[in-house]
Amino acid sequence: MALLDVRDLSIRYEPKQRAAVDAVSHLSFSIDDGEFVGLIGESGSGKTTVGMAVLRLLERPGRISGGSITFDGTDIAHLSQDELRKYRWREISTVFQSSMNSLNPVTRVEAQFADVIQCHTALRGREVTERIRTLFDMVLIDPKFMTAFPHELSGGMRQRINLALALAIGPRFVVLDEPTTGLDVVVQHSILENVRRLQAELGFAVLFISHDLGTVLDLSDRTMVMYAGKIVEEQATRQLLREPLHPYTKGLLGSYGDPRAETVRITYVPGRPPDLAHRPGGCAFAARCPERIDGCTELEPAETEIGDGLVACHVAAIQRGAADNTTGAEVGPAIRTFAGPQFVKSAAESAEAVRGRPLVTVDNVSKTYVRRQGLRAVRTEAVTGASFVLRRGGVTALVGQSGSGKSTIARMITGVDAPTSGQITFHGSDGDQVVARMRGRRLRSYRGSVQMVFQDPYSALNPTKTLGATLARPLINFQHLHGTQLRDRVIDLLETVALSPGGRFVNRYPHELSGGQRQRVVIARALAVEPELIVADEPISSLDVSIRAEVLELFDKLVHERSVGILYITHDLLSARMLCDEVVVLNEGKVVEQGPSLDVIRSPQDDYTRLLLDAIPNPFAATRD
């Protein structure tokens, strides 16, 4: 018998002011003792809602509207909070999404272990302290931090402590909800290693919820893929990698490429998930699906067993003989890859770009910040002796973790900050220019050549302005356009970034667009002044994986068609390889390695680069051998 058995679970959100939403509908899965099961989904898929329901922590306006959650033979879906208490933490515990807020900010960490240990066990006094000490050892944290307050710990430490806390009473089942999202790759990697080791040692079962395909596939025995409130595919992870059944799964897998390959191909899923308040008839994915047949938009696909797995897809079922082709539509042979748009980056084009003329020369640049703290001056060296070159028609990645100094370099290149020593030269079309801290008119005219694309497209567009108004600003300021000329140019820009027909987008507000579309608008705004250099700060990291390549492709097109230079700032070597010709690796303010992307990734010379490379989850390693 399964440890956890979820049958036909439906969860409904019923806000007073808006229409009710079925965030999860008729969902079934089970988890065996000691099994590690992953649940992948993109934002809005309902994955976190499922986790909360299993923990029975759903809050208003959400509620379980149907189905059962059987834990160890008892249906816990409808138990009262009092009856649930004997399951909580002793049987089922959890680690929430990494955030400052899972620990009570005003009490010491130790007390937050002690209360739950004393609540559920007979341990008291010294025994409790001993137990906490053991738990700290388990997650490799010095027990001296027991008496710390949460804010005194780093994000990584807090998340380890949360893990230790989850294991405090030795539960049989742990829900990990995005436990490492937002942490640096290296920290993320080491925490997940820790999870993997402890799970093997202690044998608890895990439901691992994440949007990050790489980590889920890397860790889980079995993987479930969620889309629009339903599980669309469930297979043993190895099998899923070898033969994905659902087109959406193929799309997700397609968004990963092997960075070591000569030519990287990644696909993306165009469009956006459906609004669950107005769920379309038929398959929810049909509108974005390249393998769609006629029946897909009419009849909702049932979960079909194929081999050891399950899939909810008409096409997959027909292809594998698990269902009859009643509509008589043409169904091709089963394929492994996503048949949608793809983005290709070959080593050859990079080799050519590396020969481009220099656009910016960064020569032995250092930056020291002096912060006053009372009477003392605290000096922080953010960047030390960095040298590299950005080229016209080329993309250079600046790779490093947070605090590596990459944002400081971006600030200096965009003229917001001046180097303490060394020199940055911009080889613009109207002659060379030394970039130092600029103000007023000079800074303004420099921005006619250097523009930025931001990390979070939700924050980079003013929610109170229409796209037209946003795009008009640089055109008015730099090109002094007005009237119909201005309008034509705005529409032009929208169409350049594939928001067409442009006329239809001019009067839209940002909230009406998907994340990918918003990022296109941000790029369009940067293009308005026809810049020579674009600094892109993590432009895809806040987008859902299935649409990332859509933005990368747009960048790539710009480089080729307009021969702008792009500085791509990222913590992620994988995406750097997909887009960039050259890579500069930054660690603690120093450039530790630079060179053509493929060379750096295939034969890293520096230890730190290797560390970064190792931290990239590589689910495909398992299928390769």
Place this chain on the structure above:
Amino acid sequence: MRYFVRKIGFFVLTLWAVVTLNFLIPRLQPGDPAELMVQNLAGKNAQLNRAQVEAMRDLLGAPSGSLLSQYWNYLVQLIHGNLGVSYTYFPYTVAEVIGKAFWWTVILVGTVQVLSFAIGILLGAFAAWRRNSRFDTSVTVISTFVGTLQPFWIALLLIYGLGYGLGWFPTAGGYQASTPGFNGAFVYDAMSHAFLPALTLMIVTPIGWILGMRNTMIMNLGEDYIRLARAKGLPDRMIALRYAARNALLPSVAGFALALGGILGGTILVETVFDYPGLGRLMGEAVGIKDYPLLQGLMLLTAVATLLANLIADLLYGILDPRARRAAA
């Protein structure tokens, strides 16, 4: 430590600002308030001696002398605790007059403040914990309505209802039959006189705490650490007190002193309506008769008292919230 140093520094600076404001207000007025006072006193057949006239000039402004030297003389007077003589209560000095009224108000407002803080926090926390229950709804609706009533109006209604109507409590003054002193009869007398003013303030002052506590608590209940505490299967009481209320309390503590300023405002009106012998009535009186020395003295005193209370609340906050100590560093 830095946090505490900063807060004490802020206290010193604001104290200076208040003292300076008190210096400037009479000097910014058209006419010569000091001269007016001297003449008015003379009209009352109350002659000031030289030193008193000089003090009056130092405090309320002189026609000659640079502002800087005036400021210096003013500070010297304050350091000696000299706030001048009261026009109304001549020959008593302002310090003496205020001294007599001081404890009446401190005891009244102190009791009200502490009680309403405790009641407000408890009701607010409980309402938030049982959110959308009948209890919560009635507490919120009643508080919202009562919170908008003017204290002096409530005072008048109470006088009408409980005072004249039912005759349960005296409606004016601080004591009546007995002579002041620490004995049973006087304490009883004083308490029965203080009852209606206290009740008036007790109706109004907890409202802010109730609604404030309820709102912060509701926000805190949405935080991850509360959900985690639930997932831990801790008893409800522990989650409510140690996790939710403990955190929600912090903004209320920070706001404790600011609310005191508001209560003092309400007290002026309530004491005036009840003719209660405290600082508030004194202020109402001083305004009516244009007793500028007394008025300035009262302004200074209430401001300094509020600053002190604010300092204490800040220091307490620093002890309660481990993050505050670091954020200021």
Place this chain on the structure above:
Amino acid sequence: MSSTQNAVLPEEQVAAAGTDPVDRWYRVVWSSKKARVGVVVVAIYVLVALLAPVIAPYGPTDGSFTPLTGPSAQHLLGTNVAGVDVFSQVIYGSRVSLLVGLLGGLLATAIALLIGMVSGYAEGTVVDDVLTFLTNTALVIPVLPLIITLVAYSDTRGIPLIVGVIAFTSWAGAARSKRAQIITLRNRDFVTAAKFSGDGTFRIIFSEILPNMTSLVAAAFVGAATGAIGAEAGLAVLGLGSSDSVSWGTILYQADAAGAISQGLFVWVFVPGLVLAILITSMAFINFGIDLLSNPHLRED
């Protein structure tokens, strides 16, 4: 559910409700039953104030009646010591309260906006330090004693003086919250993006940032107006009201001075206080609706 989104701005919440800006505001605020009641009641008060000469049976200073009579058909609320009809005073009194509320609210909000925005935008500079100190000081000094002291020196007190003093002493809380809001907004990428689009500081503050603070500014205005109305009433009760017009506070002052309660003239005290309380409650209700915009946690869903 999404992991990477930042806290949502109030205006994004508003934006999600509809397309046309006016329509959005209307929808969110109107969705609160309390706010609806508040808007209707305040509208009635405004009508009464505008139509005072039509509604009131007598002039507000017409002292040609028998003094100190109780309620009757001629004098719904009786007459005062000077033989003026109290009901007419109450009707005309709405003009003073609403005018003080409107002007005091506008002035206090303007001061708060100016200081809060400059200080927030200049965060970390000396300008900010000075303004923040000023704000914090103004915040801890008890307001009513200060207002009383300031007003006490003038013999003739017109509405402009009262409005000025109230606004001058009550901007601090709003300035502080605006500073905090502008700091979070200023660090949003769209502000940096506006700089890259070549916009100047002035334009960024007023065209990029301010539209994102409208709900906060509106709430601050209603709050300041409510405070001003209350403060005016308080001053008037102490006999420090406007010397050339009658407000509800003045009526209460006259009633208290005439010993209305001991003479059993209860309605004289009851009605002016009640109309004041109803107005202030309605304004608080309106702010409930506006608060729903800026604080989604308070929404009852």
